[in-house]
Amino acid sequence: MEKQIYIKKGNDEMELFSFEKLKHSLQYAGAPKNVIETIIHGIQPVIYDGMSSNEIYKKAFALLKKHNKVCASRYSLKRAIFDLGPTGFPFERLVAALLKEKGYKTEVSVILDGACVTHEIDVLAEKDGNVYAIECKFHSDAKGSSNVKVPLYINSRFLDIQEQWNTNSKNKTHLKQGWLVTNTRFTEDAINYAKCVGLTLLSWDYPKNNGLKATIDSMALYPVTTLTTLTKKEKHQLIEKDVVLVKELINASDKMKNIGISEKRIHRVLDEVKKLCDISQL
Template sequence: MKQKPIFIKKNSIDVEPFSTQKLEHSLQRSGASKEDIENIISKIQPEIYDGISSNEIYKKAFAYLKKSNRTSASRYSLKRAIFELGPTGYPFERLVAALLREKGFNTTVSVILNGECVTHEIDVLAEKEGSVYAIECKFHSDSKVFSNVKIPLYINSRFLDIQKQWNTNPKNTTHLKQGWLVTNTRFTIDAINYAKCVGLTLLSWDYPSKNGIKENIDTYGLYPITTLTTLTLKEKHQLIENDIVLVKELYKTSYLLKKIGISEIRIKRVLDEITHLCKI
């Protein structure tokens, strides 16, 4: 007799059948070993019930993974960790700027530029080989919030206003080439189609395919400090208040850990986790 599928809640509206394959795939992406994955799934399966939320499943998997492999647990928590960078969008802008620097861009965060009609604040201004890119970052604390077509419509109109002023100014030695829109959640299909049509570059959690934010962070090891399992959320926000957003930044300024009241024993644990996570 075929077993009746168990349905899990994706959010307050959507449901889907529970899939061990999907859970296994997410654990594989974190770098967890085959043995750890099999062990975690065997523990979670008996705890799954009809109507359980995907968030509750994540918490269970994260807790089990944290006990066996903190480095994999840090990677597994990446999406949630980016949400925890809030409530303001500034740390996310810093993260985006750091990713661009790894790709050879010179970047500046929070720049005021004159347009042909009005003045605009640009989240990140990036320059490479004489071309300049105006980047708008849309940070969301809720995974259910998508960027619809209204957002790129607005961003593109701002970019065109700035571009007219920039490229007709004889004092500028660079060319303002393109606008970008970056979000930590996702774009609707209409938003993607509009951006393609007008030449606006989009970057989200999983877009472009295999080259989204997640893949870029994993490639360059630019993990936000909110991924660390050896710090409390309060301690992470204390570090953000000290302008530390990335794990690699914390490694270079580890004296700040003592400044916020962390003991020498815990500081060693934090640095050990950073070393393994970023392969320093």
């Protein structure tokens, strides 16, 4: 019988380690069967009780990167979103881009008057005459989660804005709903409260099969922080130049040159970009 090993998750909870779960995440990233077997074989001897899930991820990522950089990029998505920080603005850009691909008109960082006070809305999205006020809650590590206080606060802000918007005869659209988006998770109370008041929630894996991970993969809207051909410093320099999405690099050769990336490396980066965007459409 295989020995049971407990590992420490990002939120400090202990969980029974599962090779099947690791295999599934590698398969989801598009890794071929023989590469998955090589990675499992490489990790099996070094796993121990109390090992962190982050250590396991780093070992799996390093092995996957040797065999297939594009699969490694997809596998790194969760960490790559954390790496968008320290501010939440690039995450807001990412959320706006996802909505734009779904047919919404979007604006980032919009100041709106409420019935009582003025509010800054992270993303304002409009589709078919309906407007949605979206708050983005970015966490820079996996321990961060949004408890019930967050949707309580967001919903009260939304109601203040909604009253003002929908009674203003100049507005030709209807402010329909508030949304709350986070890159980590919501507590059960937060989810229950949001369901009760009609606030839409979106997190890494909520709603099931339609969270951030599934949406980003299906649309190939990867953040630049997923790329293996750029250094961490280069990624943040590009984010400072307002390049947040991988696909934006296709028309950003000048920006890459401006931060000192050679012509040869630009070709390598663009090759990875094209493969990464294509693989999600298979």
